[in-house]
Amino acid sequence: MTSPDGIHARFALALAEFTLDVDLHLPGQGITALFGPSGSGKTTLLRCIAGLQRVQHGELHVNGASWQHAKQFLATHQRPLGYVFQESSLFAHLSVRGNLQYGLKRVNTAEQRISWQHVIDLLGIEALMERKPAQLSGGERQRVAIARALLTSPRLLLMDEPLAALDQARKQEILPYLERLHAELEIPMLFVSHAPDEVARLADHIVVLQKGRTIAAGPLAETLARIDLPIQLGDDVGVVIEGKIAERDQDWHLVRVNCDGHDFWVRDAGHPVDHAVRIRILARDVSLALSHRQDSSILNILPVQVVETSQETHPAQVLVKLQVGSLPLLSRITQRSVQALALVPGKTVYAQIKAVALIA
């Protein structure tokens, strides 16, 4: 069952309100989001993986290396991992440089795969070197903490809601750095989040936890588009689609994003043509019509096929899964509209997409 590549984690641990019970096979590369509401066991799972929480009879294999198996248990300091804590975790008695060197000098030179300068540049912290943590802003502290973890050349980077303690502006400051890590380093990352927008922006894979159990796991786009999941996303239910900037319309400040042969017009965010981007379409922003209406303000109208419908928590609402070519779409409409439009699987309708967010 355990492949040499990838991460296999199996833990069972009784907690105060529920039992954490997971058996996960995660890809050994890219960013995997551990997603779920507060108190679903995400952080505990991350701590088990780091060895900060000891679980009897747990199993953990990371890309061929065994970190916990039967009686064997590698202590945290013997695991080649990086960990970014939720709140500032810099050592107050050391300068930024001292903090960065703390982990670096404890790693054999032979195992150092990531260069000092690369990390410093990647996170833009050159100017902060001589400062003490108390003299840094929240966003700067988190960037230094990420750099400190990276300098140990980890085989797995664990991040426990690295953005949660930051305000919206600081989050926007850090997100681009995280995207660069993703693009430039080949370190698998596991990151805990309860914010759908962060997950949509960063993750390649997602594991959805609820009350200590995995209720879904898989590639992001595929998993988000499943309508049978009781994912507590509320208004944030939607799909994430990858595409490329195909054209920039300077007059109207719009870009045409091509996703697997289908075009979406989106607000221009300054990306050049051919740049790979993600777009996110929320189910509540997709309405359905039987004809292609030319007399509306909606820019993006696509012919789609109804795949299936699913009742939502509120009896008035229905989630409709749609397909356009290979792309999934979700639409949240009323039960009454389903009746009025006679929506059945296989029927072709027009999806009117009111808003498309360009997220990366």
Place this chain on the structure above:
Amino acid sequence: MSFSQADLAAILLTLRLAATATLLLLLIGTPIAWWLANHRTRWKAVVSAIVAMPLVLPPTVLGFYLLLLLGPHGPVGKLTESLGLGTLPFTFWGLVVGSVIYSLPFVVQPIQNAIENVGTRPLEVAATLRAGPWDAFWTVVLPLARTGFMTGAILGFAHTVGEFGLVLMIGGNIPGVTRVASVQLYDHVEALEYTQAHWLAGVLVVFAFVLLLVLYTLNPVWRGKQ
């Protein structure tokens, strides 16, 4: 200047005793403080109470039991005799043992508080940066809790300098061996040598003030709040 040879000997002996005791207190007190800071068992209350006993017991009570324990008929006394060390009462090392027990709470409590304030998070962070527990103690806990260690050291030192009853019980009054400054002062007063008593008492007052001044200057927590 009215310090006699005997006065100086007493002061030097006091400093030697306090320095030796402080060193031992840090070595013994740190693991106890660590254990107390990191455990939540019911034994914690028992150990805390035992460590704190010298705060409320008359020093003579402590001295009395130590005398019995360390004396030739006490279990510890028999042990030290069989090891060829002789018995400890009325020796310098007897005083050291008494002082360590007597000043233990003054050292353990500040260190315990400081370690508790540091919390477990910095240790976890250090572990994720490849530092083993011992490494993390020296490079993270010690620097972050340093004011606690300094406070403990200063209080332990000052408290040892200030003891009297315990010294008299287990040390007696042997010049150059167990006659510390406080006992020397008592002798002066008994002998109605008030001038010499003034000098010695004055030195002890200034010494205590300076030590405490250093303590309060050093400790931002105590300084910051009223």
